[in-house]
Amino acid sequence: MALANGDDSAWLGSRLRAEVAGDVGFDTSSRALFATDASNYLIVPKGVVFPDTVADIVATVALCREAGVALTPRGGGTSTGGQAVGGGVVLDCSRYLDHVLEVDPDRGLARVEPGVVLDTLQREAAPYGLPVVTSDIPPHLEVLGTESRPGRRFVRTGDQQELTEAITKALASSVSERDGARGLQQEVLAASSEQRRVGK
Numbered sequence: 001m002a003l004a005n006g007d008d009s010a011w012l013g014s015r016l017r018a019e020v021a022g023d024v025g026f027d028t029s030s031r032a033l034f035a036t037d038a039s040n041y042l043i044v045p046k047g048v049v050f051p052d053t054v055a056d057i058v059a060t061v062a063l064c065r066e067a068g069v070a071l072t073p074r075g076g077g078t079s080t081g082g083q084a085v086g087g088g089v090v091l092d093c094s095r096y097l098d099h100v101l102e103v104d105p106d107r108g109l110a111r112v113e114p115g116v117v118l119d120t121l122q123r124e125a126a127p128y129g130l131p132v133v134t135s136d137i138p139p140h141l142e143v144l145g146t147e148s149r150p151g152r153r154f155v156r157t158g159d160q161q162e163l164t165e166a167i168t169k170a171l172a173s174s175v176s177e178r179d180g181a182r183g184l185q186q187e188v189l190a191a192s193s194e195q196r197r198v199g200k
Helices: 005-019 028-033 054-067 118-128 151-157
Strands: 023-025 047-050 071-075 089-092 100-104 109-112 164-170 176-179 190-197
Touching (some): 028 047
Antiparallel strands (some): 100 109, 164 176
């Protein structure tokens, strides 16, 4: 049930603090810091959530739905086109959910959390002799999402959607499920992990 605009921020901030193990920032400083990315857009959010677990993501999605408040997944916070800003709640995974969980050199796959940037994955894949090249964006600035950013190496490496084997998503129904990434871009509200092809 959606709440009145004057009440939703206080209610939502209180509920998120009670149910999320990670950090919750509805203060003026947090809101100002997350009002922009590397683009020209400036949209002040109601608050910011830094999930510590997948359960935190699911709880945030469910509470935002209950409050009728938009949720903007920020991933690792490397957006350059305004995708990481919004007037509702911003979900930033760069603080805690930024690990490479597994590298499978035999299958050429890596399982990562949504806050991982390309530089981190390259470092973890290097001992196996697996190069990870997905676009022209500097590796310390690229987050591993499903957004298509091919760059000039597109013909050789494919775009990010083609390089994503599977994704775990948290939908507004609070049900997590795994599926192939192609065609899911509009459905995904918050990704809890991805499998990335490496060694291409």
